[in-house]
Amino acid sequence: MDNEWVVIEIDMPGRWVELAGAVVAELGAGGTVVEERQLDTFVVPDEDLDPEKSYCLKVYFEEIANISSLKETIEQELAELPALLAEQFNVSEPKQVHMEDWAENWKQNFSTMRIGSRLVIHPSWEDYQTENGEVAIEIDPGMxxxxxxxxxxxxxxxxxxxxxxxxxxxxxxxxxxxxxxxxxxxxxxxxxxxxxxxxxxxxxxxxxxxxxxxxxxxxxxxxxxxxxxxxxxxxxxxxxxxxxxxxxxxxxxxxxxxxxxxxxxxxxxxxxxxxxxxxxxxxxxxxxxxxxxxxxxxxxxxxxx
CATH class of the missing domain: 3.40.50.150 (Vaccinia Virus protein VP39)
Incomplete structure (x- = not known):
């Protein structure tokens, strides 16, 4: 699917976003977006997520042999989790999206960050001048x-x-x-x-x-x-x-x-x-x-x- 990905949307309370993200990762998901806030390879909720609020978890897959059964597979995997037995969540039908559409969404919530005492990571749209022994890496979010x-x-x-x-x-x-x-x-x-x-x-x-x-x-x-x-x-x-x-x-x-x-x-x-x-x-x-x-x-x- 050159440049084409499949996305499925899951509506669920914020407290279960991380758990659902781990499930879809094991099913081969390439990545996720919570509403329009991009997360990394393995899904973990933003600190601002309200546990009681309903969020839209967008799940992206690059290669799917049977797209028609993807929705059912995700529903079954989520339904087997004891924590979700009493929860209400909705899984959408899969649809195709362009890589560039998803990659652009990353820019909304990614900015310069520090790891430890020396390492700084920043995107290309933010300049950073190192000082006091710092080292910097420029890396942009993407697929x-x-x-x-x-x-x-x-x-x-x-x-x-x-x-x-x-x-x-x-x-x-x-x-x-x-x-x-x-x-x-x-x-x-x-x-x-x-x-x-x-x-x-x-x-x-x-x-x-x-x-x-x-x-x-x-x-x-x-x-x-x-x-x-x-x-x-x-x-x-x-x-x-x-x-x-x-x-x-x-x-x-x-x-x-x-x-x-x-x-x-x-x-x-x-x-x-x-x-x-x-x-x-x-x-x-x-x-x-x-x-x-x-x-x-x-x-x-x-x-x-």
């Missing part, structure tokens, strides 16, 4: 996700910043599911000299490449669309900001790409799924560190023994 605004992205960036500021920082990094390339760009800006950013989505690779070139980090960031299991080499740092179940499915591939003493950062995980992921990684030779939280999301840090 490949990741601008730093989502809780999971913030958690990953903060963890990356802490590791790179410590003694013996990682000398290279593998970014699994890079999306817009934001985590790779953040690591490069903070001093990581060699980064491989991996994503099997061609659109994500194209957008990530554009962002890398725009920010001038093409000498230290390589973009790859190869499946993870086909990638060569081991790394000091591996970051995967993907869904909980995908983290578990890829755990052995993660280990194969992690040097002894290397750091593993996992996010894209709802709080309620922490034990699921912890149990999934329990049989690997990894030392675990305390969980970091933001909103309803968590970030797990491990180190290979």
């Amino acid at each position: 490949a996700f990741g601008t730093g605004t989502h809780g999971t992205t913030m958690l990953c960036l903060k963890t990356i910043a802490d590791l790179l500021a410590a003694d013996n920082p990682p000398s290279d990094m593998l970014d699994v599911g890079t999306g817009s390339g934001i985590l790779a760009l953040g690591a490069a800006a903070l001093g990581c000299p060699k980064i491989l950013a991996n994503d099997i989505d061609p659109l994500a690779c194209r957008v990530a490449t554009e962002n890398v070139v725009k920010n001038g980090y093409q000498d230290c960031i390589e973009i790859s669309s190869q499946p993870l299991e086909e990638l060569p080499g081991e790394y000091d740092l591996l970051v995967a900001n993907i869904l909980a179940e995908e983290n578990i499915r890829l755990k052995n591939d993660f280990l194969e790409h992690l040097r002894p003493g290397g750091w593993l950062v996992l996010s894209g995980i709802l709080r309620e799924k922490e034990s699921l992921v912890r149990q999934g990684f329990a049989d690997l030779p990894l030392e675990s560190y305390p969980t970091e939280f933001q909103d309803e999301w968590i970030c797990l840090l491990y180190r290979r023994k």
Whole structure:
């Protein structure tokens, strides 16, 4: 569907927007908009959402084999959630939209933001002059996700910043599911000299490449669309900001790409799924560190023994 996406609208109370977003993400949604406020790859409600107010959650899909059954599938998945048994929500019929129409909506609520003490992320329509050791990344929201605004992205960036500021920082990094390339760009800006950013989505690779070139980090960031299991080499740092179940499915591939003493950062995980992921990684030779939280999301840090 070159340049064409499918959108479905779900009307529901603000308190359930995040839960519904996690459900549609697992169904393959490329992203969401709450009314006209854009959210990131994994859905989390804006702090201004009223739990009792009804909102329109717009859900976008890039490739759907059977569009006619999409509405029914979403309704069934939502109906199976115990929390929603007594709730009233409406799911619209799917319709097609242009990529550019959606991408323009991002500009309404994305502005310059700071991650940690040094990293600044800003869109192209806002100038930013760095000072006092700051480093800045220019990145615009679009169809490949990741601008730093989502809780999971913030958690990953903060963890990356802490590791790179410590003694013996990682000398290279593998970014699994890079999306817009934001985590790779953040690591490069903070001093990581060699980064491989991996994503099997061609659109994500194209957008990530554009962002890398725009920010001038093409000498230290390589973009790859190869499946993870086909990638060569081991790394000091591996970051995967993907869904909980995908983290578990890829755990052995993660280990194969992690040097002894290397750091593993996992996010894209709802709080309620922490034990699921912890149990999934329990049989690997990894030392675990305390969980970091933001909103309803968590970030797990491990180190290979």
